[in-house]
Amino acid sequence: MGLRDDQGKAYSDKFLRDICVNFILAGRDTSSVALSWFFWLLNRNQEVEEKILAEICGVVREREGEKGGGDGGEFVFRPEEVKKMEYLQAALSEALRLYPSVPVDHKEVVEDDEFPDGTVLKKGTKVVYAIYAMGRMEGIWGKDCREFKPERWLRDGRRFMSESAYKFTAFNGGPRLCLGKDFAYYQMKFAAASILLRYRVVVAENHPVVPKMALTMYMKYGLKVELVRRERSELEKYFNVKFCDCVNYMFFLVYNV
Numbered sequence: 674m675g676l677r678d679d680q681g682k683a684y685s686d687k688f689l690r691d692i693c694v695n696f697i698l699a700g701r702d703t704s705s706v707a708l709s710w711f712f713w714l715l716n717r718n719q720e721v722e723e724k725i726l727a728e729i730c731g732v733v734r735e736r737e738g739e740k741g742g743g744d745g746g747e748f749v750f751r752p753e754e755v756k757k758m759e760y761l762q763a764a765l766s767e768a769l770r771l772y773p774s775v776p777v778d779h780k781e782v783v784e785d786d787e788f789p790d791g792t793v794l795k796k797g798t799k800v801v802y803a804i805y806a807m808g809r810m811e812g813i814w815g816k817d818c819r820e821f822k823p824e825r826w827l828r829d830g831r832r833f834m835s836e837s838a839y840k841f842t843a844f845n846g847g848p849r850l851c852l853g854k855d856f857a858y859y860q861m862k863f864a865a866a867s868i869l870l871r872y873r874v875v876v877a878e879n880h881p882v883v884p885k886m887a888l889t890m891y892m893k894y895g896l897k898v899e900l901v902r903r904e905r906s907e908l909e910k911y912f913n914v915k916f917c918d919c920v921n922y923m924f925f926l927v928y929n930v
């Protein structure tokens with residue numbers, strides 16, 4: 674609000690209000706619908722939920738020691754802790770690949786141009802690109818393109834590696850890349866980690882879940898869930914396993930295989 678425009682004039686209240694509305698319109702439903710698809714996918718992929726829990730409990734343990742964060746009651750994740758949740762970031766990216774909040778986007782050609790494959794684009798042509806379809810193309814993502822596999826976003830099995838914005842187009846690419854991308858990840862990670870630490874999000878049986886194709890890809894009938902409070906005992910295994918125990922366990926497995 675303290676900034677000045679090119680002529681050194683303060684921005685008007687209308688301008689600032691329009692920016693706020695723009696942020697709300699661009700950022701609210703996109704983030705919330707992404708979380709709905711994410712929780713629905715977790716329900717169908719319990720092993721992914723386990724890995725996320727291990728990661729967030731690891732973060733809690735690091736701050737609170739081996740005893741962990743009790744039942745998670747008052748625990749509020751700090752920005753530097755949210756940053757460490759790389760597997761969660763991978764799982765959210767994977768959810769957005771399969772269920773992008775904006776399923777189709779379009780652009781208008783401002784001057785005559787040509788695509789690398791020779792397709793001629795005349796000024797004024799509308800170009801539509803299907804983000805939903807691109808996220809499921811074998812030629813782009815490989816044979817397992819229909820599977821929910823957060824691991825595809827990890828290098829060395831643990832470091833999150835972002836894909837090119839021209840391959841993973843959920844946030845658009847180029848100069849008009851989503852302005853709120855980093856904020857959206859932060860917000861979704863914070864919300865997902867805070868919920869998962871305290872609750873199991875159980876999708877109601879027989880509740881129909883189908884996409885509703887619109888500007889934002891909502892769930893046609895919403896997502897009906899039950900929040901089941903996590904017992905301390907459920908998280909115990911994540912708090913009590915020390916690193917050396919994991920290594921010993923791995924050796925044990927390798928030896929037995």
Ligand code: HEM
Nearest residue numbers: 696699700703704707774775843844845849851852853857
């Ligand atoms: C999962 C969450 C989100 C997704 C999937 C998403 C996706 C997108 C996409 C596809 C566009 C390009 C639209 C176009 O081509 O015109 C876009 C633009 C934009 N987004 Fe997001 N967005 C998300 C969250 C947010 C949040 C949280 C904010 C703000 C706080 C935000 C602010 C914006 C703005 C301002 C633009 C316009 C940028 C420009 O045209 O230069 N977005 N977003």
